[in-house]
Amino acid sequence: MYRFLLTPRWWGINAFVLLSIPFCIFMGSWQLGRFEDRVQDHRTATEQVSQAAREAPRPLGEMLPVTKATSGKLVTATGRYGRQLLVPERELDGRRGFYVLTLLHTDAGEALPVVRGWLPGTADAAKAPAPPRGEVTVTGALQASETPGDNGVRAQGGLPAGQTGAISAASLVNLVPYDVYDAWVTLAKGDAGMKAVPASAPPDTGLDLKAFQNLGYTAEWFAFVGFVIFMWFRLLRREAEFARDAALGLVPDEEPAAAEAAAR
Numbered sequence: 001m002y003r004f005l006l007t008p009r010w011w012g013i014n015a016f017v018l019l020s021i022p023f024c025i026f027m028g029s030w031q032l033g034r035f036e037d038r039v040q041d042h043r044t045a046t047e048q049v050s051q052a053a054r055e056a057p058r059p060l061g062e063m064l065p066v067t068k069a070t071s072g073k074l075v076t077a078t079g080r081y082g083r084q085l086l087v088p089e090r091e092l093d094g095r096r097g098f099y100v101l102t103l104l105h106t107d108a109g110e111a112l113p114v115v116r117g118w119l120p121g122t123a124d125a126a127k128a129p130a131p132p133r134g135e136v137t138v139t140g141a142l143q144a145s146e147t148p149g150d151n152g153v154r155a156q157g158g159l160p161a162g163q164t165g166a167i168s169a170a171s172l173v174n175l176v177p178y179d180v181y182d183a184w185v186t187l188a189k190g191d192a193g194m195k196a197v198p199a200s201a202p203p204d205t206g207l208d209l210k211a212f213q214n215l216g217y218t219a220e221w222f223a224f225v226g227f228v229i230f231m232w233f234r235l236l237r238r239e240a241e242f243a244r245d246a247a248l249g250l251v252p253d254e255e256p257a258a259a260e261a262a263a264r
Contacts, residue, residue, distance in 0.1 A: 004239055017232045021225055028221030031214050038211040057139050060112065066144040066183045072199045075142045075185060077114075079106040081131035083176055086163045087115075088123035092195060098123035099197060101167060101184075102131045103176060104138060111176065113167055113184035114138055117194020125162055129192035140185035141199030145169055 004010055057074035064070075087099035097120040103111040119127055145168035164171050169182040190196040 004243060005236075010239075013232070013235070017228055020228045024221045024224045024228070028218050028225070031218040031221060035211055035214040035218060038214065042211075060106070060142070060181075060185075061108070063142055064181070064183060066142055070142055071144055073142050074139060074188065076137055076139050077104060077106055077112050077185065078135060078137045079104040079112065080135055081105075081114075081133075082111060084125075084128060084131060084162075085172075085175065086123040086125060086128060087165070087167060088159070088163055089165075090118065090197075092118045092197065095120050097121055099167075100128045100191075100194060101164070103172075103180070104136075105178075110179045110181050112181045113172060114140065115167070115184065115186040115197050117187065117190035117192070118197050119194055123160075123163055129194065131191075138185065138187060140187040143167075143184050143186060143199060145182050145184065 005014070055074060057076045060075045060077040063073055063075050082103045082105050084100065084102045087101050090097060090099050097118050099118055100116045102114050102116055104114050105111050116129075116131065121127070146166040147168065159165060164175060167184045169180045172180045186197040186199055188196065
């Protein structure tokens with residue numbers, strides 16, 4: 001009854017199954033490994049941000065460019081505050097509000113975006129406290145430039161004058177006539193009564209959509225293994241039943257060629 005397994009057609013089917021199963025297992029294991037790596041990155045980044053708050057601040061120039069190793073570290077910078085911008089639609093402790101972002105002109109000639117704090121409600125320049133005058137030294141956590149999709153950052157267009165959707169050199173270069181650091185700082189202590197914005201983990205180190213996509217792909221690849229095995233058994237059973245019916249002469253007349261082949 002199972003002599004059909006030796007036909008070229010079934011040699012091809014069996015070869016496909018034998019190759020598909022280890023391939024699917026390999027891909028599923030690889031995607032699971034990617035998810036576990038992201039979980040570990042998330043833990044490491046969270047610990048790094050927590051540890052950085054206890055370390056002594058270092059000069060800004062020593063910590064640039066921003067990397068996963070330097071993101072969240074405390075830095076100091078000296079300069080004079082210049083233009084002030086608002087970053088709307090930012091949540092803190094479950095409340096909607098906005099960041100107060102002020103550009104600090106440093107001796108290096110570039111301006112450092114400094115988030116002086118967070119205020120609740122709709123972004124309104126009248127609510128934002130004016131920055132201190134004269135030379136100041138700020139201390140805060142170093143952060144990488146934002147991109148749409150990071151920590152809820154959205155690519156907003158048509159914002160009112162004096163507002164920016166993302167804190168990044170690419171966004172700010174269109175709003176100010178001078179060079180801006182490809183980094184920003186959030187003050188360790190909120191300025192002028194504002195609430196301090198906590199440092200966030202470096203990009204691509206959180207349990208974000210990409211991480212759960214890896215987990216979903218893992219489930220899909222392992223599901224493919226079960227599907228391939230199920231279809232192989234189903235096809236085998238159908239072929240065996242057809243061969244048995246052909247041997248007993250129970251195959252319908254409209255399938256004479258298939259019956260003759262099965263009988264052989």
